[in-house]
Amino acid sequence: MALHEDQSTAGVSGPIGPLAASGLRALTGDAAALPGPGGLGVRLAARLRELIRDAGALRPGTVLPPTRAVAAEFGVSRGVVVAAYEQLTAEGFLAGRQGSGTRVADLGAGAHPAPKAPPPEEAARPGVPDLGGFPRGRWLAAYRQALTAMADGDLGYGDPRGHARLRTELAAHLRAFRGADASPDALLVVGGAADGLTLLADTLAARGRPRIAVEDPSSPRAHALLRRRGLEVTGVPVDGEGLDAEALREPGRLGAVLLTPAHQYPAGIPLSAGRRHALVRLAREHGFLLIEDDYNGAFRYDREPPGCLQGLAPDVTALLGSVSKTLAPALRLGWLLAPPAWAPRLVHDRALTHPTGHTLDHLAFAHLLHTGDYTAHLRRTRRRYHSRRLHLTTELAAAAPHFTLLGTPGGLHLPVALPPWSREAEVLAAVRAEGYDVQGLGECALTPPPPDRPGGGLVIGFAALTPAAITHLVGVAREAGGPPPPPGAPPPPR
Numbered sequence: 001m002a003l004h005e006d007q008s009t010a011g012v013s014g015p016i017g018p019l020a021a022s023g024l025r026a027l028t029g030d031a032a033a034l035p036g037p038g039g040l041g042v043r044l045a046a047r048l049r050e051l052i053r054d055a056g057a058l059r060p061g062t063v064l065p066p067t068r069a070v071a072a073e074f075g076v077s078r079g080v081v082v083a084a085y086e087q088l089t090a091e092g093f094l095a096g097r098q099g100s101g102t103r104v105a106d107l108g109a110g111a112h113p114a115p116k117a118p119p120p121e122e123a124a125r126p127g128v129p130d131l132g133g134f135p136r137g138r139w140l141a142a143y144r145q146a147l148t149a150m151a152d153g154d155l156g157y158g159d160p161r162g163h164a165r166l167r168t169e170l171a172a173h174l175r176a177f178r179g180a181d182a183s184p185d186a187l188l189v190v191g192g193a194a195d196g197l198t199l200l201a202d203t204l205a206a207r208g209r210p211r212i213a214v215e216d217p218s219s220p221r222a223h224a225l226l227r228r229r230g231l232e233v234t235g236v237p238v239d240g241e242g243l244d245a246e247a248l249r250e251p252g253r254l255g256a257v258l259l260t261p262a263h264q265y266p267a268g269i270p271l272s273a274g275r276r277h278a279l280v281r282l283a284r285e286h287g288f289l290l291i292e293d294d295y296n297g298a299f300r301y302d303r304e305p306p307g308c309l310q311g312l313a314p315d316v317t318a319l320l321g322s323v324s325k326t327l328a329p330a331l332r333l334g335w336l337l338a339p340p341a342w343a344p345r346l347v348h349d350r351a352l353t354h355p356t357g358h359t360l361d362h363l364a365f366a367h368l369l370h371t372g373d374y375t376a377h378l379r380r381t382r383r384r385y386h387s388r389r390l391h392l393t394t395e396l397a398a399a400a401p402h403f404t405l406l407g408t409p410g411g412l413h414l415p416v417a418l419p420p421w422s423r424e425a426e427v428l429a430a431v432r433a434e435g436y437d438v439q440g441l442g443e444c445a446l447t448p449p450p451p452d453r454p455g456g457g458l459v460i461g462f463a464a465l466t467p468a469a470i471t472h473l474v475g476v477a478r479e480a481g482g483p484p485p486p487p488g489a490p491p492p493p494r
Contacts, residue, residue, distance in 0.1 A: 018063035018101060021073035027057055031074040040076055041083030042384060048084060052093050052104055060106035064094070087380055090135035105137075124436035124473060126266065126413035126461040127296075127325060133381060134328050138373050139364065146363030154359050160351035162189025162335075163362040169369035170335055174319075177375070178297060179307025181314035186343055188336040188350060189357050192329070193293055193322045194225060196336035200256070200291055200318060201229035203342070203349055209255025209288070215243050217444035219265050222258065222293075231255075235446035238264060242271035245278040254288040261309045262297035266444045266459040268407020268415050270306050280313040289342070294321040296411035298378055301386040305410065315339050323365070325412055326378060332358075333365055385463050388470070389414060392462045395474040402478045403458075412463040415441060417455070422481035424456025430480030431458075436473050 028034065028051070034043035051057040064070075067085060071078040085102055088094040096102040154163070161167060167184035174180035190196040204210060212226055216235030226233050236257070237244050243259050257279070261271035271279075283290050292309045299305065310319040314337075322334030338346050368374040392414055396403045404417040418424055424440045431438050441457035442449045449456070458477065462470065 019058075019065055021065040021069040024065055024070060025073050027051055031076050031080075039080070039383065039387060041080045041087070042387060044074075044080065045084040045087040048088055049093055052088075058104045060104050062104040063101045064103065066101070083380065083383070086376065087133075090133075090138050090377065090380070092137040092140075095137070124431075124438050124461050124465060124469070126439055126459045128461050128464050129325050129328065129412060130381070130384060130464045131328055132464075133384060135373070135377050138368065138377070139327075142364040142367040142371075142373070143360060145367050146360055150359070150363055154363070156356075158356040158359055160355055160357075161187065161347055162357045163359055163366065166362040166366040166369075169366045173369050173374070174308075174321075174335075174337065178294065178319075178321075179311040180319060180337060181311050182319075182337055186338055186340065188338065188343075188346060189362060190334045190336050190350075191332040191354075191357075192324055192334040193295075193320045194221075195332070196320045196322075196334055197222065197225060197258070197291070197293070198229060199336065199346060199350060200289075200320075201226055201231055203345055204255040204289070205230050206349070207255070207345075211253050211255055212291075213248060213254055213257045214446070215259050215264060216446045217266055217441065218258075218260070218446075220443060223446065226258070233446070238267055238269075240269065241275050242267075242269055243275060243279065245275055245282055248282060251282050251286040251288065254286065256289040256291050257283070258291045258293065259309075260293045260295040262294055262306055263299070263408075263411040265295055265411075266413065266415050266439065266441060268411055268413065270408065270410075271309070276309055276312060280309075280316065283313070283316040288316075289339070290317040292317050292319045294319060296325060296413075297321065298326055299382060299385060299412060300408075300410040301382065301389065302409045310337060315341075318342065326374075326381065331361060331365075333361060385412060388462050388465060388467075391467050392460065392465070392470050392474070395471055399474055399478045401484065402481050403474075406457070413459050413461045415457060415459050417441070417457040418481060419484070420455045421483075421485050422456070423452065423454055424458070425451040427456075427458065427477050427480045431473060431476050434472070434476050436469075436476075438473070438477075 028044065028047045031040055031044065034040065034047055048058070067078050067081040070081045085094060089096065093105055094102050095105045164184060166189055167187045171182040171184045171187055174182040190199065204212065210230060211232045211234065213234050213236050214222065215238050217238065223233055234249065237247050242261060242264055259271065261276065263270060279290065290309065290313065294308055297305055297308060308319055310317040316339060318339060319337040320334065323331055336346070389409065393405060396405060396416060401419055406415040406417055418427060424442050428438060428440050439459040441459060442453070444459070460473070
């Protein structure tokens with residue numbers, strides 16, 4: 001169901017108009033001339049947002065012309081206009097009801113100002129989504145619906161696994177979109193992927209299996225979390241096919257292997273089919289757990305994302321996921337899909353420390369899943385992030401040979417290799433001095449290399465960066481990397 005056809009009209013003044021399609025075109029200008037990055041739908045939404053929020057040219061209550069009429073006037077497909085209307089409805093700028101059209105929402109004199117873009121240091125951080133694209137209107141409507149419909153019993157301590165309605169909807173979503181072997185009884189709703197990983201780490205330690213292998217390179221925060229929970233962390237090399245299963249040292253001593261098979265962090269590559277089967281075989285043979293962090297599993301821009309590893313081997317795989325990359329980290333909503341042999345112990349341990357979850361949030365998210373609003377949001381954000389990634393790759397390609405693109409078209413970050421005449425530490429210092437929290441490839445190694453090592457690379461988060469910020473960041477990094485050496489010059493020492 002299209003969002004703009006079934007949206008609450010709370011906070012909308014009486015209708016003004018309707019505005020003719022020709023009148024809207026007079027305000028926005030021709031479709032081909034709309035400024036900014038992205039496709040026509042993104043640029044049309046940006047122009048309408050400006051007319052509503054900044055220019056005040058579209059007053060509250062103004063009835064916008066139907067999408068078919070606008071598409072005919074602009075000479076574009078109806079899908080372009082639908083995407084623009086849906087995006088602004090999700091952001092709260094538009095509202096509509098079946099039979100009464102789409103209208104400009106009344107932001108109100110006391111309304112909060114439009115959300116600003118994240119500061120550069122947060123925007124460039126790998127894995128940070130576009131927080132301005134959070135579907136405020138739909139989340140508010142889902143929250144209200146949950147509060148109205150919830151039973152008195154839902155206000156109690158509840159099930160430590162999370163509300164049954166969310167687990168039911170989430171299991172269906174994971175089966176349909178991630179290829180998981182998911183049932184509501186095997187799911188635990190947790191406070192994000194890190195919370196789920198903490199629970200697994202504590203359980204590993206309690207079972208006397210404190211040794212865990214991680215991809216090398218991988219997330220430094222994960223390394224720190226695991227060590228803080230008392231686990232012994234060992235690295236496994238990553239190549240063009242992902243984690244090298246045959247390089248696992250002493251697999252019989254392992255309690256678990258933590259990996260990101262959908263989109264490896266930071267290399268940005270999927271785990272190959274051969275490696276998946278080899279890893280599953282070793283896990284079953286030696287009795288260790290595979291902890292699958294479904295990092296950026298929802299985002300692939302050239303094809304459908306690969307299904308999760310858990311769907312191949314649910315008996316030895318624990319699947320971690322969250323809405324931190326798809327909706328917002330502040331929601332602290334995630335899930336842990338546990339193997340049958342692990343589920344009772346995990347539920348028991350969870351009940352000791354977290355006897356209940358945030359039931360209202362659980363019910364609101366269940367509503368988004370049930371109505372299809374969550375999957376519609378994913379489609380919109382994929383288009384937006386694809387556009388921003390293309391802008392970043394274009395800027396980097398124009399700066400060749402200073403950067404070499406790595407990885408596959410997916411995720412919310414882009415890894416790039418630096419040339420041998422550059423030094424990762426110097427480039428990082430320069431971009432961070434400008435406020436961009438870019439990560440270094442070397443920083444993701446289990447044992448980081450010396451800071452004066454030539455070459456290296458960057459891990460750039462692009463989802464929340466504006467085109468201007470992308471251009472500026474690339475320019476700063478190029479300048480910091482220095483010019484190429486003259487022909488015939490000896491290579492720098494390694």
